[in-house]
Amino acid sequence: MPEALEMRDVVANIGEYRILDGVRLAVPEGSVTVMLGRNGAGKTTTLRTIMGFVPCLNGTVRLFGDSLAGLPPHRIARLGVGYVPEDANVFPNLTVAENLRLALPRAHGRAQAEEAVEQVLGLFPDLRQAYRRWAGHLSGGQRQMLAIASVLVSQPRVMLIDEPSKGLSPRFVDLLGEVIAQLRGRTTVLLVEQNLRLAAVAGERFTLLDEGRTVMEGPMEELLENTALQQRYLGVRVRERGN
Amino acid sequence: MSVALTLLLNGLANSALYFLMASGLTLIFGLLRVVNFAHGGFFVWGAYTGTFLASALHNLAASIAGGAAVGVLLGWLVERGLMRRLYGDATQQLLITMGVLMVLSELVRLIFGPNPISAPAPTSLGRSWVVNGVPLVAYEGFVILFGAAVFAILQGVLRGTRLGALIRAGVSNPELLAARGIPVRRVFTAVFAIGAGLAALAGGLSGPWFGAVTPDMGMDMQLTAFVIVVLGGLGSVGGSLLGSLVVGITTAIVSYFAPSLAVLAGVVVMALVLVVRPHGLMGQREVA
């Protein structure tokens, strides 16, 4: 049985700079895997390579066994990869409702679309209240919720979420942890997160990136118990963030 | 007073034509980030197609629609054939669209000759009345109403339809739109073709408005449209309406009092606005 998402020896450049140089990754179906690493380790680029925004120069990227290499981003999205970027992850000049419906394929009947949106709104009561407002007028936390929700409506098989806790208040970080924990089992999540607290709440597995290379992966507990590892690759300051 | 009203009506009709040009230009820029110099070429083809069809069919609706259809087709061809491979290289795209303008204008010159061809208004709209000393020309009213209707339809499409939502989303963040599974390139093509159609529509309407069509009218209209979008702020439909009104009415006034300075008027107004508001009247600051 193939993994939901698998990367092997992935190499990618941005400009003439090598950003990824040997990323490997195995995200089992239904799990939440957290990707950690220092700033500039290549976490965001890894997600963008999976999405097809950054061409993969070498190695393989597979979704449930099928190669994603060379496909344009919208095809990858349609194959069931949902991507929540770190910044600019909602359309500020669209309403919350429009943001939520945008990803629904036209083939979806009206009733079916309403149902999908309804279901997701059940997870995010905040958004129901802001349904008719411009997304650009939402608070940072609400915007993050909307970003996740508007990907969730299209029921992706794999979700890539990039540092959702960045800049959020601790209250929202906890809320986010709950939301992501609820995703467990519904879908497969690859979460980039610097906030160890959130990572610990949400994640089952971790994968550690350093200088464009995967240095270690395993069950979350392994990382939580190993303070030496945390200090070496994440720095002590990371633990304090979000507290 | 009657002169003022006459000039206002005249200016509004100018504005309506300008708006058709400028709104397409601004939409294309907003989404594709390309300043489309080929727009004047679509305009001139719309004008000649409209004039040709009008003389053959004597049917206003058919000739305007025919012109617009030619514009949509040309826009589609240019986007698919030339622009598509060049996304990401703004300079090359700008250069290509300028080449398209040249070729389209020269083809018109080749087919129809370099001299102006008269384009009379259809008899049904050729009437005019004088009310309290103000001459009312039926065609003038038609152009104004047409422009207003296009504005309303554009707003309706942008605010109320899925395509409109996709366009607005693409304007703000094309990459995110692709990440949501939308084939952004197809939206690009659609918008480019719609914009070209609007330009051709303006062309079809402007033949009878100016009384004649010439191969050079594309470049002239192109310049005016640029002045308008820069004035109103690139990428904003509301801004291009405002810009069209300012430039249309200014042009009407200046060409009444000092015809030879009409070309200057728009550029001077634009320069003044840019001094005060570098991003145009309704343009948004952005990191470009």
Place this chain on the structure above:
Amino acid sequence: MRRGMRQLARMAQRSPGRAGPLARVADRMPSGQGPRWLRAVLFIAAVMYPLVFGTGGITQLLEQIFTFGALAMSYDLLLGYTGILSFGHAMFFGTGAYAVAIGLNQGDGRLEGLLVGLAAGIAGSLVLSGIVAFLSLRVREAYFAMITLAVGQVLGVLAGSQALRAVTNAGDGLTVPVPDLLSGNLTLYDMCLALLALTAWALGRLVHSPVGDVLAAIRENAARAKSLGHPVVRFQTFVFAVSGVIATLAGAAFALAQSFVNTTVYDVAGVSLNVLLMVVIGGAGTLYGGLLGAALLLTAQTWFASVAGGAPWLREYMLAFGILYIVVVRFMPKGILGAFLHRRGHGRWRKSSDCKTSQI
């Protein structure tokens, strides 16, 4: 001007990040100068040609090639070396031509008239470049192409307007009385050649100075150059002014060589786009590419004109020009010299198209 240049050079040296990635970018600057001996041989050949073969049709063509070559090189400084696109380089060329023509007409063909006209033309061009740069460069680059086009058009319309008939003779154009000092075909030929040589020398110095490195940095990535502390707009304005002054001189030389000026010197297709195509064909960012492009295009245009009588379809020169333009931009963006240098492994036109741009 020289003081300004030195100031900018100092600024460039003091600017941070010179040893960083930007310096590496600068190392890969295309160098289209070719070996020094080749340039020397060409120059000597150009000087000798009229002495051996006399003046006539060919030297007239060569005069055009020299003036347009200088114009194209000045344009390459903008497009190829700084990465800003103007559709209105004719505004300077035409201003130079008209300034000299008006000066000489008002001064009855005396040398003072020429000098006053030239000074006024240069001053006018500096003012013009300052205004255009102020209006467009500080906002976004797309404006620059539009505003230069509009300003060029407006000047052309002004030059042909009846209101200014007393000065410009409106659409009929001005005959230029050449001062005694410059009269004679050989003198005019040498003047054009001298202008070209000076332009090549000055621009070569500029693009290989520290200022040139900063310009390359701006071309490669203006935002990054800005974040590294380079005053991007100031550099662009400076380049625009330098390029404008050279174009003004080229226009002045053109007016003298042709001894006639009309509104075609402000023509968008005939000058602005022509010179753009010369640079793109020859190779943007290679300096000498513009000269090569000028030689090719002007030779082709002369040939077109001479055979057009026999074949009516050849009268459609502008159509052929437009199609050639699209083909070159689309399929040969590096130009002849650029492609040649690229093959040798150290030339490039603008930024490489890699994953900096998203693959949507």
